[in-house]
Amino acid sequence: MSKQPNLDDFRVPYAGNGNGKKTAKFALTDFDTAAKPFSSGSKEADRERLAEIGKRLDELQERLHAQRRQRVLLVLQGMDTSGKDGTVRAVFHEVDPLGLRIVPFKVPTPLELAHDFLWRVHANAPAAGELTVFNRSHYEDVLVPRVLKQIDDAQTERRYKHIRQFEELLVDAGATIIKCFLHISKDEQKSRLQARIDDPTKHWKFDVSDIEARKFWDAYQDAYRDTLAATSTEYAPWYVIPADSKTHRNVMIAELLLRELEGMKLEFPPAKEALKGVKVE
Numbered sequence: 001m002s003k004q005p006n007l008d009d010f011r012v013p014y015a016g017n018g019n020g021k022k023t024a025k026f027a028l029t030d031f032d033t034a035a036k037p038f039s040s041g042s043k044e045a046d047r048e049r050l051a052e053i054g055k056r057l058d059e060l061q062e063r064l065h066a067q068r069r070q071r072v073l074l075v076l077q078g079m080d081t082s083g084k085d086g087t088v089r090a091v092f093h094e095v096d097p098l099g100l101r102i103v104p105f106k107v108p109t110p111l112e113l114a115h116d117f118l119w120r121v122h123a124n125a126p127a128a129g130e131l132t133v134f135n136r137s138h139y140e141d142v143l144v145p146r147v148l149k150q151i152d153d154a155q156t157e158r159r160y161k162h163i164r165q166f167e168e169l170l171v172d173a174g175a176t177i178i179k180c181f182l183h184i185s186k187d188e189q190k191s192r193l194q195a196r197i198d199d200p201t202k203h204w205k206f207d208v209s210d211i212e213a214r215k216f217w218d219a220y221q222d223a224y225r226d227t228l229a230a231t232s233t234e235y236a237p238w239y240v241i242p243a244d245s246k247t248h249r250n251v252m253i254a255e256l257l258l259r260e261l262e263g264m265k266l267e268f269p270p271a272k273e274a275l276k277g278v279k280v281e
Contacts, residue, residue, distance in 0.1 A: 005037035007256055010240050012181075012232035026229045028221060028240065033185040035242040038252040046247035053254040054094025060258075061131050063266035065099030068129035070264055071175045074257060075134045077143075078182030079220060080210045081192035082243050084135045087182070090250040091257065092133070099129055105136040117141040117159065118166050125170055138163060143227060147219045160230040167236040177236040178260055180253055181228060182243040186217055 013026050040049045064070060076084045088102055103124045112120045118138055126132035142159040145151040151159070167177055184192075193214070196206040213220070232238040239256060243249040 007239065007252075007259060009037075010242075010252075012228045012238040012240065014232055014234050014237070026225065028183065028225050028228075031183055031240045031242060033183050033188065033242050034244040036245050036248040037242070038255055039245065039248045040251070043247045046251050050090060050247070050251050050254055051094060053251070053258050054091070056258060057092070057254065057261065058095045060261040060264075060266055061095050061099055063268055064131060064261070064264075065129045066268050067266060069174060070266070071126035071128055071173075072131045072261070072264075073126050073134065073170065073175055073177045074131070074253075075137045075139070075177065075179040076182065076253075077137060077139050077180070077224075078243065079184060079189060079217075080213060081189050081196075082182035082184045083246055083249055084182060086246055087180075087250055087253055088133055088135060090246075091254045095131075099131060101126070101130055101132045103132060103134050105134065105138075105140055108141070118162060122166070126175060128174065138166070139227060139231075143220065143223045146223050147216050157230075160227070163231050164233055164236075167231075167233070171235045176260055176264060178256060179232075179236060179238045180241050180256070181224060181238055182249060183240050184243045186214075188244045189214065189217075 010031070040046050064072065076087055078084060092100060105121075108117075108120065118141075121134075121138040124132070124134075142151075142156060142163065146156050171177060193206070193210060196202040228238045228240075241249055241252050
């Protein structure tokens with residue numbers, strides 16, 4: 001009898017007592033990018049399951065928005081073409097835009113660079129009653145500078161510490177943080193980049209910088225490994241999402257989000273006594 005998949009099997013070991021020291025061995029190579037543990041067996045079945053979860057997410061998100069006490073932050077990180085945009089479209093297809101906010105992080109502007117690296121991020125953190133999705137995130141500001149050698153090891157460690165403290169602040173303010181690393185293979189990325197080049201309708205998705213970044217594949221894999229290991233905490237864990245299969249990726253993230261929202265015990269605000277028996281004329 002095969003073992004039932006468990007979302008926690010894909011959780012990155014906690015970084016320790018907030019000090020970033022690794023308490024367990026962690027390697028991205030331990031996770032198969034082509035695995036489909038949460039697949040229903042076919043793409044069509046996966047899409048049906050996703051639609052089913054989507055309706056439930058819509059119900060829970062409405063309660064979150066009506067309650068206006070708790071907040072949720074979903075962080076999506078991954079190499080180019082790992083499917084951050086596709087995840088947003090698919091997972092939230094059934095969810096009412098009310099109370100849902102998608103924040104894409106691009107190259108910092110001159111104004112943003114004039115501030116600390118978390119300045120632009122904190123301004124986009126979810127408000128009470130909001131479900132916010134970071135399409136890329138504050139992690140770009142430690143991953144990219146490290147790979148391009150714009151910051152040294154000491155600066156990298158300080159940014160890890162600041163990120164842990166920042167996320168702890170958000171949690172203390174009532175946020176639930178879910179961080180997903182969309183894990184694809186180098187071959188799958190090659191196929192997806194080529195598809196964007198070959199299809200004129202996808203040229204808008206392609207940037208020459210994607211080819212340049214691919215040259216640093218191994219360096220980025222090392223940077224992600226270290227970053228996930230240093231910033232996966234009990235209050236804001238990382239999950240490695242096998243993402244070579246787009247439909248599996250979507251279902252797994254939806255299952256994870258559903259589990260977290262259901263665990264929040266969301267309810268509508270209590271009825272207003274003053275409205276009892278009121279008749280609209």
